[in-house]
Amino acid sequence: MRLHRLELRRIGLELVVPFRTSFGTELHRDILLVHVTTDAGDGWGECVAMSAPFYSPEFVDGADLAIRRFLWPMLVEAGDIAAADVATILEPIHGHPMAKAALEMAILDAELRASGTTFHQLLGAERSVIPSGVSVGIFDDLDELLAQVQGYVDDGYARIKLKIEPGWDLEPVRLVRDLIGPEMPLQVDANTAYTRTDAEHLCRLDEFDLLLIEQPLPEEDLLGHAQLAERSSTPVCLDESIVSLQTAEDAIEMGAAEIVNIKPGRVGGYLTARRIHDLCVARDVPVWCGGMVETGIGRAANAALATMPGFTLPGDISASSRFYARDIVTEPITVTDGTVSVPDAPGLGFELDLEFLDSITTSTDFLDA
Numbered sequence: 001m002r003l004h005r006l007e008l009r010r011i012g013l014e015l016v017v018p019f020r021t022s023f024g025t026e027l028h029r030d031i032l033l034v035h036v037t038t039d040a041g042d043g044w045g046e047c048v049a050m051s052a053p054f055y056s057p058e059f060v061d062g063a064d065l066a067i068r069r070f071l072w073p074m075l076v077e078a079g080d081i082a083a084a085d086v087a088t089i090l091e092p093i094h095g096h097p098m099a100k101a102a103l104e105m106a107i108l109d110a111e112l113r114a115s116g117t118t119f120h121q122l123l124g125a126e127r128s129v130i131p132s133g134v135s136v137g138i139f140d141d142l143d144e145l146l147a148q149v150q151g152y153v154d155d156g157y158a159r160i161k162l163k164i165e166p167g168w169d170l171e172p173v174r175l176v177r178d179l180i181g182p183e184m185p186l187q188v189d190a191n192t193a194y195t196r197t198d199a200e201h202l203c204r205l206d207e208f209d210l211l212l213i214e215q216p217l218p219e220e221d222l223l224g225h226a227q228l229a230e231r232s233s234t235p236v237c238l239d240e241s242i243v244s245l246q247t248a249e250d251a252i253e254m255g256a257a258e259i260v261n262i263k264p265g266r267v268g269g270y271l272t273a274r275r276i277h278d279l280c281v282a283r284d285v286p287v288w289c290g291g292m293v294e295t296g297i298g299r300a301a302n303a304a305l306a307t308m309p310g311f312t313l314p315g316d317i318s319a320s321s322r323f324y325a326r327d328i329v330t331e332p333i334t335v336t337d338g339t340v341s342v343p344d345a346p347g348l349g350f351e352l353d354l355e356f357l358d359s360i361t362t363s364t365d366f367l368d369a
């Protein structure tokens, strides 16, 4: 297909409850959406970069600029392209996986819509319902944490994930495990907050029968994660460290990733995410779909991705209402009996609520091919 025009749209959404992690607190999302118009129709993508580079090196203003100055012109220059070509065309640009992923996503959406195919059909997965896990932040006090967790248990989520950091780990996990009982799946995510010297302390989490411990150490510390995996009975899962197919392969080979959290934005796009899934299946490494507090655009695409057979653990694909009072799609993601039904709308699986989208748009800019 030939690219005609790119719309760069920024929207603002308040979170229904502050989402605190070891690297900061999210109250509001400033989200970049990309809308491509092509000779075969149009498509939308969501850039998952946060407002500041505390989760990964990218941030939304930087992604916006990388798209304007480099990524969009390279795609236009390439002429007649398919979504499958995007990662290769953009290869010469180092980094910026979330910016690249947003463009690939929009082109993929346009391609699928033009062919009357859904992403779910393209992936060829059998499942149309996936288990839904929920990510729970850090709170000022334990009572508030337990109240939030009880609410999600009442909502029927299939798995609870707790954010942890030094000083907020063993006690909250113990209390939540006591609250939800021994059977409910429970995992933790440290977002790189610990160091190798914390290994003995982190092994004390083994008593809580967790599904996994997610990214306890810095992104670059594959050896440290491999050493922890040797000592801990809780499987080590990587998130921030897995930024490409190569890093996934190396982490698995080193024993640093016993489980992999796949996030399409973090690895440069849904098509690379699929290849990482295939690698993990071949290496018998369980995967699950992570979340970046996406709108219904990203949630719909993530739900489709999570239907692939290697996604054997509940992902962070919670209801739209877990984060937002109102979503930008006509069919917000909902959770029933701990599951999400994969949207079957054309393309990536969503239709936009354009009236609401316009009401929360903070800027719109157009680039012609």
Ligand SMILES: CSCC[C@@H](NC(=O)CCC(=O)O)C(=O)O
Binding pocket: 019, 021, 026, 055, 134, 135, 189, 191, 239, 290, 291, 292, 293, 294, 316, 317, 318
């Ligand atoms: C603002 S935190 C974003 C990254 C974080 N994401 C989540 O915890 C899940 C968020 C969601 O459910 O979308 C992670 O490290 O896995």
Ligand SMILES: [Mg+2]
Binding pocket: 189, 191, 214, 215, 239, 240, 261, 290
């Ligand atoms: Mg994580």
